[in-house]
Amino acid sequence: MSPRLSLFRRCFHRAASLTESGEVGVSELVKRTRNPIRELVDRMGVKPNPKKEVIPLSIGDPTVFGNFTPPSHVFDELKRIYETGRYNGYAHSSGYQEVRSCIARRFSPPSPSPQLTANDVVLTSGCSQALDYCFSVLFEPGTDSVLLPRPGFPLYQTMCESKGIHFSHYNLLPEKEWEIDLEDLDRQLQSQPNVKAVLINNPSNPTGSVFSKEHLQDLLFLLEKRGKVLISDEIYADMGFPGVSFHSASSLSENVPILSVGGLAKQFMIPGWRVGWVIVHDRQNTMGGVRNGLGTVATINLGPCSLAQALVPSLLEKTPADYFEDVKIRLEEHARVVCGGIEKIEGLTAVRPRGAMYVMVRVDPSVLKFEDDEEFGRRLLEEESVFVLPGACFQYKGFFRIVTTPPIGMLEEAVNRIAAFCSRHRL
Amino acid sequence: MSPRLSLFRRCFHRAASLTESGEVGVSELVKRTRNPIRELVDRMGVKPNPKKEVIPLSIGDPTVFGNFTPPSHVFDELKRIYETGRYNGYAHSSGYQEVRSCIARRFSPPSPSPQLTANDVVLTSGCSQALDYCFSVLFEPGTDSVLLPRPGFPLYQTMCESKGIHFSHYNLLPEKEWEIDLEDLDRQLQSQPNVKAVLINNPSNPTGSVFSKEHLQDLLFLLEKRGKVLISDEIYADMGFPGVSFHSASSLSENVPILSVGGLAKQFMIPGWRVGWVIVHDRQNTMGGVRNGLGTVATINLGPCSLAQALVPSLLEKTPADYFEDVKIRLEEHARVVCGGIEKIEGLTAVRPRGAMYVMVRVDPSVLKFEDDEEFGRRLLEEESVFVLPGACFQYKGFFRIVTTPPIGMLEEAVNRIAAFCSRHRL
Ligand SMILES: Cc1ncc(COP(=O)(O)O)c(C=O)c1O
Ligand SMILES: Cc1ncc(COP(=O)(O)O)c(C=O)c1O
Numbered sequence: 144m145s146p147r148l149s150l151f152r153r154c155f156h157r158a159a160s161l162t163e164s165g166e167v168g169v170s171e172l173v174k175r176t177r178n179p180i181r182e183l184v185d186r187m188g189v190k191p192n193p194k195k196e197v198i199p200l201s202i203g204d205p206t207v208f209g210n211f212t213p214p215s216h217v218f219d220e221l222k223r224i225y226e227t228g229r230y231n232g233y234a235h236s237s238g239y240q241e242v243r244s245c246i247a248r249r250f251s252p253p254s255p256s257p258q259l260t261a262n263d264v265v266l267t268s269g270c271s272q273a274l275d276y277c278f279s280v281l282f283e284p285g286t287d288s289v290l291l292p293r294p295g296f297p298l299y300q301t302m303c304e305s306k307g308i309h310f311s312h313y314n315l316l317p318e319k320e321w322e323i324d325l326e327d328l329d330r331q332l333q334s335q336p337n338v339k340a341v342l343i344n345n346p347s348n349p350t351g352s353v354f355s356k357e358h359l360q361d362l363l364f365l366l367e368k369r370g371k372v373l374i375s376d377e378i379y380a381d382m383g384f385p386g387v388s389f390h391s392a393s394s395l396s397e398n399v400p401i402l403s404v405g406g407l408a409k410q411f412m413i414p415g416w417r418v419g420w421v422i423v424h425d426r427q428n429t430m431g432g433v434r435n436g437l438g439t440v441a442t443i444n445l446g447p448c449s450l451a452q453a454l455v456p457s458l459l460e461k462t463p464a465d466y467f468e469d470v471k472i473r474l475e476e477h478a479r480v481v482c483g484g485i486e487k488i489e490g491l492t493a494v495r496p497r498g499a500m501y502v503m504v505r506v507d508p509s510v511l512k513f514e515d516d517e518e519f520g521r522r523l524l525e526e527e528s529v530f531v532l533p534g535a536c537f538q539y540k541g542f543f544r545i546v547t548t549p550p551i552g553m554l555e556e557a558v559n560r561i562a563a564f565c566s567r568h569r570l
Numbered sequence: 571m572s573p574r575l576s577l578f579r580r581c582f583h584r585a586a587s588l589t590e591s592g593e594v595g596v597s598e599l600v601k602r603t604r605n606p607i608r609e610l611v612d613r614m615g616v617k618p619n620p621k622k623e624v625i626p627l628s629i630g631d632p633t634v635f636g637n638f639t640p641p642s643h644v645f646d647e648l649k650r651i652y653e654t655g656r657y658n659g660y661a662h663s664s665g666y667q668e669v670r671s672c673i674a675r676r677f678s679p680p681s682p683s684p685q686l687t688a689n690d691v692v693l694t695s696g697c698s699q700a701l702d703y704c705f706s707v708l709f710e711p712g713t714d715s716v717l718l719p720r721p722g723f724p725l726y727q728t729m730c731e732s733k734g735i736h737f738s739h740y741n742l743l744p745e746k747e748w749e750i751d752l753e754d755l756d757r758q759l760q761s762q763p764n765v766k767a768v769l770i771n772n773p774s775n776p777t778g779s780v781f782s783k784e785h786l787q788d789l790l791f792l793l794e795k796r797g798k799v800l801i802s803d804e805i806y807a808d809m810g811f812p813g814v815s816f817h818s819a820s821s822l823s824e825n826v827p828i829l830s831v832g833g834l835a836k837q838f839m840i841p842g843w844r845v846g847w848v849i850v851h852d853r854q855n856t857m858g859g860v861r862n863g864l865g866t867v868a869t870i871n872l873g874p875c876s877l878a879q880a881l882v883p884s885l886l887e888k889t890p891a892d893y894f895e896d897v898k899i900r901l902e903e904h905a906r907v908v909c910g911g912i913e914k915i916e917g918l919t920a921v922r923p924r925g926a927m928y929v930m931v932r933v934d935p936s937v938l939k940f941e942d943d944e945e946f947g948r949r950l951l952e953e954e955s956v957f958v959l960p961g962a963c964f965q966y967k968g969f970f971r972i973v974t975t976p977p978i979g980m981l982e983e984a985v986n987r988i989a990a991f992c993s994r995h996r997l
Contacts, residue, residue, distance in 0.1 A: 160766045160799045167799055167827050167856050170710045173863035206659035218652055225645055231840045232633035268695045272871045283597045339587045372587045400594050413658045415876025429594050436600035444699045448875035449842025
C-alpha cells in the first residue's frame with residue numbers, strides 16, 4: 144500500500160461510515176429483523192441421515208415436486224399478453240386499473256352490499272408485501288399494537304419486530320379445530336387499549352383450519368364491539384377441502400373496517416411470480432386515509448411484474464372450475480394420508496385440517512421421550528432424514544408442522560419413518 | 571341501524587383504531603411519504619389545450635410509444651423457461667443463485683481484482699427496491715445522513731423522508747456537463763460528520779450526463795479520504811451514446827466500500843418487469859454486516875418475479891451487441907433532435923447529454939417572462955399541450971426536463987410548439 148493510501152486508510156477508520164471494529168455499521172432495523180425458521184434450523188444444527196433420502200415436509204411451496212402446476216391455459220395467455228407489446232412498461236404504481244377492477248369484482252360482497260372498485264385494491268409483490276404495506280400504513284411503531292394468531296405464520300412477528308411495532312398473540316384452540324379463543328382475544332382487547340387491529344389467517348398456515356361462518360361472525364361481532372380493524376390474511380382463500388366453504392371476513396360484516404390481503408401464490412401454484420394484493424373494505428367510510436396511504440407507499444417500490452399482473456384476469460376469470468376441484472380433492476387426499484398415518488402412531492395426534500396444505504401434529508411428552516418439539520424435529524431429521532418444522536417456528540411448542548403437498552408416495556414413506564422413529568423413542 | 575348496532579358504533583368511535591374524526595388513523599411514515607412529481611403536477615392544476623394533441627415529454631418510460639422494444643430473443647427464452655416448469659416456485663429470497671452468479675460475472679472488475687460472487691448480489695423488485703434496501707440497511711433514521719445529487723431523481727429524497735433519514739444535496743454543475751461540484755461535496759463531507767454515504771447516479775436522470783473516468787476517480791479519491799460509503803445508482807449503465815464510455819464506480823476503486831444498484835428496466839426496455847439488484851463491492855472486508863443485512867431485509871418481501879429473474883442470464887449474456895448499438899445510436903439521435911431544436915430558441919439552453927434518455931433545458935429569465943420553471947411548465951401544457959417536468963421536481967429550479975424517447979416526429983413537433991410558445995412569451 145502506498146504511504147498516501149495508508150494515510151487515507153487511517154482517516155477512513157475514523158469515518159462516520161465505520162464502526163469501532165472498522166466495519167460499515169448497519170441500522171437497528173436490520174438488527175431487529177429475525178428469521179425464526181432459519182434461526183431454528185441453524186440451532187438444530189444437524190445433518191440428515193446420509194443413508195436415507197431426505198423428505199422435506201417443511202417447505203411451504205407447493206410447486207417443488209412438480210405435482211401441483213398452474214392452470215394449463217396460463218402459457219397461452221402469457222404469450223397473448225407478451226405479444227401485445229403493451230405490458231413491458233411501468234404499470235400504475237397501485238397496479239393496472241383493469242387488473243384492480245377484476246380483483247374488485249371477484250372479491251366484492253354479494254350485492255346489494257356496496258361493491259368494491261379498483262380504488263379499493265392495491266397490487267403488491269406477493270402477499271408478503273401486502274402485509275408489509277398494511278403494517279406500514281396502519282401502525283405507528285412504539286405506539287400502536289396488533290394481535291397475532293398463535294400458532295401463526297412467522298412473518299407476522301418478523302415484520303412487527305423489524306418495524307418496531309408492538310404485538311402480542313391470541314390463542315387458537317386445537318381442540319376446537321383451531322378456532323380463535325375469543326375469550327382470550329377479548330380479554331386482551333380490553334386490557335390493551337393500544338391494540339389497533341387483529342390479524343387473522345383463514346384458511347391458516349400452519350393449522351389448515353378454515354373458519355366457519357358462525358365463528359367469523361362471532362369474531363366480527365367482537366371486533367365491532369371493541370372498535371378494532373381486522374387484517375384478514377386470505378392467501379389460501381377458497382382452498383377449503385371439498386364440502387368446506389370458505390367465507391371471506393369481508394362478506395360477513397358491514398361495520399368492521401377490514402383490510403384483506405391475498406394473492407395468486409397458492410391457489411394458482413405460482414408463488415414465485417410474486418403477485419399479491421390488499422383490498423380495503425371500507426363500508427363505514429373510515430378508511431380513506433388508509434386507502435390513500437396504501438397507494439402512497441406503493442409509489443416507492445411500485446407493484447409486481449407487469450406481465451404477471453396482466454395475467455390476473457385470465458387466472459381469476461378463465462380458470463376452469465375443475466382445476467380448483469382437482470386441487471382441493473388432491474389436497475384433501477394428501478391430508479388424509481398424513482393424518483391417517485399419524486393417528487396410528489402412539490404419542491402423536493394430528494389435528495385434522497379443513498383446507499390449505501398443512502397439518503399440525505401434537506407430540507405427547509408422556510408417551511415419547513423428547514425434551515420438546517425442537518428435539519423431536521432435530522432427531523427426526525438426523526435419524527430418518529424427514530424434515531418437519533417444530534411448532535416453535537410458529538410460537539407453538541409441543542407440536543410440529545407437516546406440509547402435505549409432496550407426492551402421496553413420499554408422504555407414506557415419511558409417515559412410516561416417523562412411526563419407526565417414534566417406536567424407538569417411547570418412554 | 572338496530573339499537574344494538576348503534577351502541578357498538580358508539581363504542582367504536584372511541585376505539586384505539588380511530589382518530590378524533592372517526593377515521594382509522596395512519597402512521598407518521600405515510601404522512602412523511604411524498605411524491606414530489608405528483609404534488610407538482612397537482613399544483614400545476616391545468617388541463618392541456620383541447621385543440622392540440624398532448625405530447626408527453628414527462629414520462630421516464632421508454633416503452634410507451636412502442637418504438638423501443640426488448641431484444642427479440644426474449645420471448646423464446648421466456649417460453650423455454652416457462653416450459654421447464656421449474657420457475658413457478660419461490661426463488662431464494664436474495665434471488666436464484668445462478669442469476670446472482672451471472673450478475674456477479676457481468677459486473678466484476680477486470681481481473682486480477684477480486685471477482686464478485688453470487689453472495690455479493692441481492693435481486694430486488696426493480697432498482698427502486700434496491701435503493702430502498704440500501705437505505706434501510708445502511709442508515710439509522712435520525713442519526714446517519716446521506717448526500718444526494720441536485721438535480722436528482724426525486725425518489726431518493728422521497729425515500730429518505732419516508733424512512734426519516736437525514737439528507738442534504740450536493741450540486742451538479744451544468745457548465746461542466748453536470749459533473750459533481752467536488753468542492754461543494756467536500757465542504758459538506760467535512761462539515762457534516764454524520765454523513766455516512768454519498769449517492770451518485772451515473773448515467774444520470776434527469777441530466778443525461780455520463781461521468782468520465784477521471785471525474786469518477788477524483789470522486790473516489792475524495793470518498794476514500796473522507797471514509798464514506800458510495801451508493802452508485804447505475805440503472806442507466808452502459809447507456810452512454812456511441813463513443814461515450816460508461817465506467818462503473820466499482821471498477822475504479824479498491825478502497826471505497828460501494829453498493830451499486832441497477833436493473834433490467836432501461837437497458838432492456840422492460841421497466842414493468844421489476845428486476846433490479848444491489849451489488850456489494852467489498853474489497854476491504856468492511857461490509858460483511860451490510861451484505862448480511864441486505865440478505866435479511868430481502869427475506870421479508872422476497873425478490874422479483876421468478877420468471878423475470880430467470881430471464882436475466884439470457885438478457886445479459888445472449889443479447890446481440892447490435893441491439894445495444896441500435897438503442898444508443900437512436901437515443902443519441904433523439905437527443906440531437908431535441909437539443910438542436912432547443913438551441914435555436916432564444917431564451918432556452920439545452921445542456922447536451924452524453925447518454926440515457928433525458929435533457930435538461932435552462933429557461934433564461936432575462937429573455938422569457940415566466941416567474942419560474944413551474945409557470946413555464948404549466949403554461950406550456952395549457953397552451954401547447956406539451957408536458958415537460960419543471961426542474962423543481964428534481965430540486966433544480968430554472969430548468970425543465972425533456973424525456974427523449976418519444977418518436978422523432980413527435981419530438982420535432984414538440985420543439986416547434988415550444989419555439990412558438992417562447993416567441994409569444996419573450997420579455
Ligand atoms: C399465511 C401466509 N401469508 C402470507 C404468505 C406470503 O405469501 P406470498 O408468497 O404471496 O408473499 C404465506 C406464504 O407462505 C402464508 O403462508
Ligand atoms: C435514476 C433512477 N434510479 C432508479 C430508478 C428506478 O428504477 P426501477 O424502475 O428499476 O425501479 C429510475 C427510474 O426511472 C431512475 O431514473
